[in-house]
Amino acid sequence: MSLPWRRPASPLAGGLAAPKPGGGTNRPDPRLRANPRLLRSAAFRFAVVYAVLLAISTMALALFLWWATAGLLDRQTEAAVRADAQALGERYRQGGIASLILTIEDRLAQDVDDNAIYLLVGADMHRIAGNLATWPAIVKRTDGWYELPVQRAGVRSLAHVHRYDLANGYHLLVGRDVQNRAQLRHLLTDALLWAMIVVIGLATLGGFVVRSLFRRALANVSATASAIAAGDLARRVRLSGRGDEFDQLAATINDMLDRIARLMDGVRQVSNAIAHDLRTPITRARGRLEEAAAHAREPEDLHAAIERAIVDLDGIVAIFQGLLRISEIEAGSRRSAFAPIDITHLLADVGELYGVVAEEKDVRLVIDVPDHLPAYGDRELIQQAVANLVDNAVKFSPAGSAVHLTAGPVANGVQITVADRGKGIPAEDRARATERFFRGESARSTPGSGLGLALVQAVAQLHGGSLTLGDAEPGLVARLHIAASLQKPAQT
Numbered sequence: 127m128s129l130p131w132r133r134p135a136s137p138l139a140g141g142l143a144a145p146k147p148g149g150g151t152n153r154p155d156p157r158l159r160a161n162p163r164l165l166r167s168a169a170f171r172f173a174v175v176y177a178v179l180l181a182i183s184t185m186a187l188a189l190f191l192w193w194a195t196a197g198l199l200d201r202q203t204e205a206a207v208r209a210d211a212q213a214l215g216e217r218y219r220q221g222g223i224a225s226l227i228l229t230i231e232d233r234l235a236q237d238v239d240d241n242a243i244y245l246l247v248g249a250d251m252h253r254i255a256g257n258l259a260t261w262p263a264i265v266k267r268t269d270g271w272y273e274l275p276v277q278r279a280g281v282r283s284l285a286h287v288h289r290y291d292l293a294n295g296y297h298l299l300v301g302r303d304v305q306n307r308a309q310l311r312h313l314l315t316d317a318l319l320w321a322m323i324v325v326i327g328l329a330t331l332g333g334f335v336v337r338s339l340f341r342r343a344l345a346n347v348s349a350t351a352s353a354i355a356a357g358d359l360a361r362r363v364r365l366s367g368r369g370d371e372f373d374q375l376a377a378t379i380n381d382m383l384d385r386i387a388r389l390m391d392g393v394r395q396v397s398n399a400i401a402h403d404l405r406t407p408i409t410r411a412r413g414r415l416e417e418a419a420a421h422a423r424e425p426e427d428l429h430a431a432i433e434r435a436i437v438d439l440d441g442i443v444a445i446f447q448g449l450l451r452i453s454e455i456e457a458g459s460r461r462s463a464f465a466p467i468d469i470t471h472l473l474a475d476v477g478e479l480y481g482v483v484a485e486e487k488d489v490r491l492v493i494d495v496p497d498h499l500p501a502y503g504d505r506e507l508i509q510q511a512v513a514n515l516v517d518n519a520v521k522f523s524p525a526g527s528a529v530h531l532t533a534g535p536v537a538n539g540v541q542i543t544v545a546d547r548g549k550g551i552p553a554e555d556r557a558r559a560t561e562r563f564f565r566g567e568s569a570r571s572t573p574g575s576g577l578g579l580a581l582v583q584a585v586a587q588l589h590g591g592s593l594t595l596g597d598a599e600p601g602l603v604a605r606l607h608i609a610a611s612l613q614k615p616a617q618t
Contacts, residue, residue, distance in 0.1 A: 249295030522548035
């Protein structure tokens, strides 16, 4: 006769329920009702996420420890019972019921630990051999493990048993006394539960600490933003010196605030310059019209006054057109006009245009460029930028001198250079020379609006390059650089 063999169910399959931490209720904290902004706080959400993640991690660790200790004891017991039952089944197959009875009695006699449990019954469920008096009523199936109270020699205990059905109506119960192991398991479970409660408390406390640190880090930024909104534009976010992410954020915000301050200062300067530069031609045009209206006797006098007023108004319109063009360039809207261009041909056109102007002032315009100098950009804007540089050079060059216009490839793009022998720009004014409406002392007596170099600077930045001003000893040297990274890649 063979002994039926089935894999027993895991002791955890009975649905070991995770206890509710702390045994608390679901009532809302009255402090949260009193302060509804707390729930909308990002610091509160971060603290809750921290506490929940820590609690979940602790619970997972506790369950693993329980499975590795208490679960290991159960698995060892079940493995011993299965091996014992397999040997008993083999004795029954070889020697019949008598051999099985002798084997059970022999094992009970040799059980030093007194934890073996055997019970053999017949078809009528009456005891034949073993150390249990009666068959437990709840043990009815052969596909599961039972943990039940038993009484042996007048002593109540706890047994972990399994039922095996033999041929000819015999039934065998094999198990182990697990009273001591059950007590150890309860102690371990209670310890893990208390540990989880303590960890949840610490996680909650840690969450409030994280919330406090988070709010303290953001309070610095918030206070700075509030001060700036109130008009204190010099306020900046303090750096802790640790170089962490909050310091990086503070440094970025400070850079942004510095740029905003520079832009606002530029706006004020532009506004002041517009008011100053436009007031004179507008006042002059108004005065001429008033004088013509009051004193003109002939139509020719009135017509001449109107023409002079129109010239002044055209100068005002030119200033606004220059400002709009610079703003359009700085906004990057002209990138759609980028195309492959030849700088050599572009400079030849500029030289042809300003060669006559230079001759009238007895200035030589010397052009030195290679036969072919490819680039990628807006031809019209680059040509206007070079024309502004050449116009300034010719305007401030003394008679008999020369203006040199050169160009060539450099390591990181194309460079166009315009050098003259004029008065130049003092070193202290070069940093501001590209500001809108800025005019040095030497240029105040010459016509112009102070927008030429500002436009050249905007064109250079649009093309990923730069404009640098230097001393030609004497004179000024202007270098317009166009970045190679914006050049169109060669076609293959």
